[in-house]
Amino acid sequence: MTPRRLAWPLPATTLAVPAAAVALVAFALTIPNFGWRSEWQVASALAHEHLSLVGPLAAATAFHRWALLADPGKLFAAARLAGTDRPEHWAGFLRVWLVLGVAYTVGLVPIFVHTAANATYGGPALGPIVAGYLGLGFTIAVGQLLAALVPVPVLSVVAALVVFLLLQLPQTVDRSFSAVLPVQWHELYLNESENPTALLFRIIALTALTAALVGASRIVGRADRRVAVTPASAGAVALLVLLLAVAAVNPPTRIRQDAAPPAECVPAAGLRVCAHPGHRADLAPMAETTAALVAAYGAAPPGITAVRDAATLPPGPPPPGVVAVPLALDQPADRAVATDLADAMAGARACARKSRRDAVGSDVDTNQAYELSQWLLREAGLQTPDQPWAPAPGSFFDRPAAEVRAWLAEHGAAIVRCDYPRPAA
Amino acid sequence: MIRGPLLFLTARGLRPVLVLWLAAVAAAVATATVVMPVDLRFPHEPRDVPIIELVAVLFAAVGTALSRPRLAEWEKLAAPRVVPAACAQVLLLAALAAAIAPLAALRLPDGVPWHYIPANAVVVAAAASLLCALLGPLAGSASTVALFMVAAGLQNLTELPVPLAEPDHPTLSPAVPAAALALALAATAAHRGLTTWALARARD
Numbered sequence: 023m024t025p026r027r028l029a030w031p032l033p034a035t036t037l038a039v040p041a042a043a044v045a046l047v048a049f050a051l052t053i054p055n056f057g058w059r060s061e062w063q064v065a066s067a068l069a070h071e072h073l074s075l076v077g078p079l080a081a082a083t084a085f086h087r088w089a090l091l092a093d094p095g096k097l098f099a100a101a102r103l104a105g106t107d108r109p110e111h112w113a114g115f116l117r118v119w120l121v122l123g124v125a126y127t128v129g130l131v132p133i134f135v136h137t138a139a140n141a142t143y144g145g146p147a148l149g150p151i152v153a154g155y156l157g158l159g160f161t162i163a164v165g166q167l168l169a170a171l172v173p174v175p176v177l178s179v180v181a182a183l184v185v186f187l188l189l190q191l192p193q194t195v196d197r198s199f200s201a202v203l204p205v206q207w208h209e210l211y212l213n214e215s216e217n218p219t220a221l222l223f224r225i226i227a228l229t230a231l232t233a234a235l236v237g238a239s240r241i242v243g244r245a246d247r248r249v250a251v252t253p254a255s256a257g258a259v260a261l262l263v264l265l266l267a268v269a270a271v272n273p274p275t276r277i278r279q280d281a282a283p284p285a286e287c288v289p290a291a292g293l294r295v296c297a298h299p300g301h302r303a304d305l306a307p308m309a310e311t312t313a314a315l316v317a318a319y320g321a322a323p324p325g326i327t328a329v330r331d332a333a334t335l336p337p338g339p340p341p342p343g344v345v346a347v348p349l350a351l352d353q354p355a356d357r358a359v360a361t362d363l364a365d366a367m368a369g370a371r372a373c374a375r376k377s378r379r380d381a382v383g384s385d386v387d388t389n390q391a392y393e394l395s396q397w398l399l400r401e402a403g404l405q406t407p408d409q410p411w412a413p414a415p416g417s418f419f420d421r422p423a424a425e426v427r428a429w430l431a432e433h434g435a436a437i438v439r440c441d442y443p444r445p446a447a
Numbered sequence: 448m449i450r451g452p453l454l455f456l457t458a459r460g461l462r463p464v465l466v467l468w469l470a471a472v473a474a475a476v477a478t479a480t481v482v483m484p485v486d487l488r489f490p491h492e493p494r495d496v497p498i499i500e501l502v503a504v505l506f507a508a509v510g511t512a513l514s515r516p517r518l519a520e521w522e523k524l525a526a527p528r529v530v531p532a533a534c535a536q537v538l539l540l541a542a543l544a545a546a547i548a549p550l551a552a553l554r555l556p557d558g559v560p561w562h563y564i565p566a567n568a569v570v571v572a573a574a575a576s577l578l579c580a581l582l583g584p585l586a587g588s589a590s591t592v593a594l595f596m597v598a599a600g601l602q603n604l605t606e607l608p609v610p611l612a613e614p615d616h617p618t619l620s621p622a623v624p625a626a627a628l629a630l631a632l633a634a635t636a637a638h639r640g641l642t643t644w645a646l647a648r649a650r651d
Contacts, residue, residue: 082589086585174463174513175585176509176512176513176515176584176585176588177509178585178589179505179508179509179512179588179589179592180505180509182589182592183501183505183592190483194481
């Protein structure tokens, strides 16, 4: 089918221009991901997350097309009805879906190729990708129904805004809307995946909603404007109400965490350093940073046995002796390990817990822990130049390094618990 | 029988515009307390967009598109008599757009920043009249809303001089909306709502 034939009876530009915009927007939204870690669960989810802006564009396209075709009083109505028994509302919907679906794929292919080349764990998740294309169809169906209700082509902008706000509902009004809307507003970590039940529910709900909306666009747009109640249409509406009620009453648990995620470990200066296979490239910088901090400390700190990528840990608090380091998509591994391990060595986390428990008298320890962690970072050559920090007089920074290390060797176990030894008064 | 300016405004789609305005006021009153966060990257100060501002922008863009000249060929023949009416229409749309936020703000508690919105609505209405005349109603209104979104993003991320007020810095010189409106009126006086180029393109 030529583009001209796909867009018929409207000019080919009515589909070509939105298709170019969809491909451009979908690609532009993925640009930051090229500079970040390549993880398959994130790349797969982009297929539905980027509907946040592509969806409104698709809705406006469908609105414009159907507003021109649906009005029985308009010039194009004759062309639309020429074939008579063909269901034109489905033809209109499928054509827009096909063209924009291809454009969406064109925009997303680069990031998928990049992920395939760089990711070291897992593979593309089919479910979220299917949900993405169904979500695209859903936004098109919303646009088409709105056009059947108010067939004024100029209002395409309003259709785009309505769909934009509709897709925002899960993050602005209630999370349980994400059970039936395509955009989830949640970035999955490496050890997380979507619950298959929730995903299946969403796929069924999006399909049913799309079918109902496209069907309604026919009923509303008909010349005689009579609503025909058939057993099929009544059943479809009942099914729809049931689906939405189930989602509202019992929102599914959306995210599933691995109970025993895989890990790859190397020894580093007496500690075990572990990373998820998906973060294989980060293992070497993690081990290097750990070794540098242990050297700054003087010996392996008591009470700390391992430094682990948070994605290798099962849900719940980390086991004792383990420093969990969350690796955000855009965060270099050495920075993450440097701050988290230095804080753990200086007992900063224990101090934070302590000051939450009993607010009185713990701020002296907290300040000392912060100072010590900064001192360790400086000794290891890991201080960030963009955060200048002036140590108070009489702090660790004014004492010889050997003296601080001897003090650490003596009191290390207590410091990790945030029990700083009080100077004899 | 209607004649004179009222006839002109009716031919320009005054009734749908008024219906749209009432709907916009109702929507703005209903969502007066809702704010769309625009906070794209952390250290930058957020430039949130209240829904009442968004509704005003949307009304300015879509209202201008709805009141496009439907008899442009004839209006271009009757130039001297059409010019004041076409300019009055631009002023009317700007005034209606500017009136939305104060009406909705009756529901807001004291101290909530909304006083900056009418000036923005006037600037956007002027931009909409320029863009719709240049690009045609559909592309003109779409690009007006898109430009506003881009401007909000720029105000969030950069220090560039964007000719719009912000909730946190509600100090826009009154010269800016005045200049925008003057520009829109001058352009309207020249082309009376639709450029010959857009007219020729729409006729294909």
